[in-house]
Amino acid sequence: MSERRIPGVRAPWATGLVLFLVLATSAGIFMSRPRDVSPVPQSVLDSRRETTVAAGQAIARSLNGGLSSLAEIATVVDESMRQRNRALLIPFKSRIWKSLYVIDRASRVVVAQVGEPAQPAVLGEPMPSEAGSRLAQVGTAQQIVQYTPVGKAADAKYLLVGHLDPNRFGELLTVAGADGAWLLDKSGAVIAGTGNRTPPDGVVDQGMEPGEGASGSRVQHVAERTEVTAWASLGGKRPSNALGWTVVSNQPTTDTAAPGDASRRRGVTVAAVLAALTALVFAALYFVLVRPIRLLRRVAEAAGPDTPKTPKHGEAGQVATAFTRVRSTRLPQEPTEER
Incomplete structure (x- = not known):
């Protein structure tokens, strides 16, 4: 054995x-x-996100403020039509609207206007019965249309309409980026922007319900550049937060946390x-x-x-x-x- x-x-x-x-x-x-790509510090990402949120809040306040001003003008127009049987718009010609007019809700006849020619077709069908804002194509350009009933909304016969030029938001967008900030609609189309660049893709969540506040930031690498993209949906009160618009910024950064000798020392330890x-x-x-x-x-x-x-x-x-x-x-x- x-x-x-x-x-x-x-x-x-x-x-x-x-x-x-x-x-x-x-x-x-x-x-x-050694790492191929150095990460961007979290402080840089947070800073870009915060400036983008600030730009979105400024635009939301501007939109809501414009609608509040329109409501004040509607009160004056209502009084003038009661007393003089005509809409008083001349004193408000130099306000922020490119076009300001009063339209009969039933017949769609423009009864008074100042500024550029009225475009009642942009209000669509049926005629709005409450105050609000929307994006409309006027000729070859996009304009922001704001409207409010003249008098009580329940029995208002007329509608006061004002057209805003989206480019006026360019100054507010510079808070997020002087040459790389945009205001996008729900489909991702550009409403207004700074500089001549195009916004990055895949930032706007088209499935997001209007009114849901969302913001964030991320790092992306284009060629040999490191860029930080940040986004923030319009917040604040209605109706601006119900539009589903988003402010997006994209800025190159050189502030990176290079590993240097720290990783090597840590590995040896x-x-x-x-x-x-x-x-x-x-x-x-x-x-x-x-x-x-x-x-x-x-x-x-x-x-x-x-x-x-x-x-x-x-x-x-x-x-x-x-x-x-x-x-x-x-x-x-x-x-x-x-x-």
């Missing part, structure tokens, strides 16, 4: 020690490797700590497990009266004591003579 050799304890111990040292070295190399812990653990295993087993083997194989060095502590020490006691009490066997 062939003897099957059982592996000792020292071989697995040495194999485990080598493997863990290799693992510690690999971890250090991985953590100290981690590798050294792991290697030291591995050495300590396997040294403890050697003195607690491997060395006592080797001494027990010597005690078991000893045949003479001399007792080899034995373990003193733990289970290995108890087994060694038992071996020694058995050896000392065993009688020498004399050879028997045949008769």
Whole structure:
């Protein structure tokens, strides 16, 4: 019968020690490797997002403020039509609207106007019954149309309409970026912007319900430039927050957190700590497990009266004591003579 050799304890111990040292070295190399792209600090991302949110809030206040001014003018127009039977618009000709007119809601006849020619077709069907704003195509340009009932909304016969030029928001957009900020509608089309660049794609969430405030920022890499894109939907009160419009900014940045020597030092430190812990653990295993087993083997194989060095502590020490006691009490066997 062939003897099957059982592996000792020292071989697995040495194999485990080598493997863990290799693992510690690999971890250090991985953590100290140079990165291809340096991340942009979170403070830069937060700053770009905050300036974009500020621009969105300014535009929302401007839209709501324009509608409030339109409501005040509607009050004056209502009084003038009651007293003089005509709409008084001349004093408001130099206001922010490119075109300001009063339209009969039933017949769609313009009864008074100042500024550019009236465009009642942009109000659509049916005629609005409450105050609001919308984006409309007037000729080859887009304009923001604001409207409010003249008198009480329930029984108002006339509608006061004002057309705003979206380009007037360019100054407000410079807060987010002098040459890379845009006001986008729900479909992602540009309403107003600064500079001659085009806005980045995939920023406007077309599935977002109007009134849901959303803002954020991200890093993108174009050619050899690092750019920060930020976005913020129009907040504030109705009706501006119900339009579903978004302010987007895109600015290049040179403020990056380069890894430098910090990653390399961190990797070397981690590798050294792991290697030291591995050495300590396997040294403890050697003195607690491997060395006592080797001494027990010597005690078991000893045949003479001399007792080899034995373990003193733990289970290995108890087994060694038992071996020694058995050896000392065993009688020498004399050879028997045949008769």
